Amino acid sequence: KAGVTQTPRYLIKTRGQQVTLSCSPISGHRSVSWYQQTPGQGLQFLFEYFSETQRNKGNFPGRFSGRQFSNSRSEMNVSTLELGDSALYLCASSQDYPYEQYFGPGTRLTVT
Amino acid sequence: GNSVTQMEGPVTLSEEAFLTINCTYTATGYPSLFWYVQYPGEGLQLLLKATKADDKGSNKGFEATYRKETTSFHLEKGSVQVSDSAVYFCALSDPSGRGGSNYKLTFGKGTLLTVNP
Numbered sequence: 138k139a140g141v142t143q144t145p146r147y148l149i150k151t152r153g154q155q156v157t158l159s160c161s162p163i164s165g166h167r168s169v170s171w172y173q174q175t176p177g178q179g180l181q182f183l184f185e186y187f188s189e190t191q192r193n194k195g196n197f198p199g200r201f202s203g204r205q206f207s208n209s210r211s212e213m214n215v216s217t218l219e220l221g222d223s224a225l226y227l228c229a230s231s232q233d234y235p236y237e238q239y240f241g242p243g244t245r246l247t248v249t
Numbered sequence: 250g251n252s253v254t255q256m257e258g259p260v261t262l263s264e265e266a267f268l269t270i271n272c273t274y275t276a277t278g279y280p281s282l283f284w285y286v287q288y289p290g291e292g293l294q295l296l297l298k299a300t301k302a303d304d305k306g307s308n309k310g311f312e313a314t315y316r317k318e319t320t321s322f323h324l325e326k327g328s329v330q331v332s333d334s335a336v337y338f339c340a341l342s343d344p345s346g347r348g349g350s351n352y353k354l355t356f357g358k359g360t361l362l363t364v365n366p
Contacts, residue, residue: 141292170352179356179358193352229293234342234351235344236342237298
């Protein structure tokens with residue numbers, strides 16, 4: 138089975154711009170989660186989707202949003218980028234919570 | 250709420266040394282426990298898991314036992330290799346949904362392991 142794929146792998150954006158990141162889960166997995174990883178804050182939960190429904194959202198401002206499509210693929214969007222949004226954004230898929238999550242390679246976002 | 254505490258790193262060992270990375274947790278329900286590993290420039294890989302008390306997860310020579318009485322899930326390996334150099338994360342999922350852990354993994358801060366030849 139193919140693993141979780143994320144595109145793009147690297148992004149450089151300017152403050153104030155917006156960005157969309159994409160995640161394709163493992164075939165058959167209906168749960169997709171997003172995490173932000175930074176050296177200072179570690180791994181922080183952004184949100185989780187199951188069958189196109191957001192079931193939980195982390196403590197992030199409204200500039201961070203996401204969605205899931207009927208084929209379980211997911212996107213996350215960050216509007217009005219700030220320097221502090223520079224991070225590795227990780228997507229993970231699972232058959233359902235609380236089973237193990239499988240992570241993609243991440244998208245490295247740099248905001249200048 | 251739920252939380253995971255890992256030993257502070259970094260940990261530096263010589264090849265073939267014994268490894269222990271301590272992990273303790275706080276959870277309101279009966280969590281599942283995981284160890285993930287992250288190699289430089291990559292995402293997280295599931296290393297092993299345990300879903301109930303006294304379960305032992307094992308993979309690639311690594312082991313961890315789910316100890317409910319001590320709320321611990323320590324990672325061990327008898328003989329580390331240079332290729333084991335990475336960051337290791339302990340994590341839990343809580344099916345009870347209480348403690349603010351609905352539908353998310355709660356991670357420790359990670360422990361950087363460096364193995365020298």
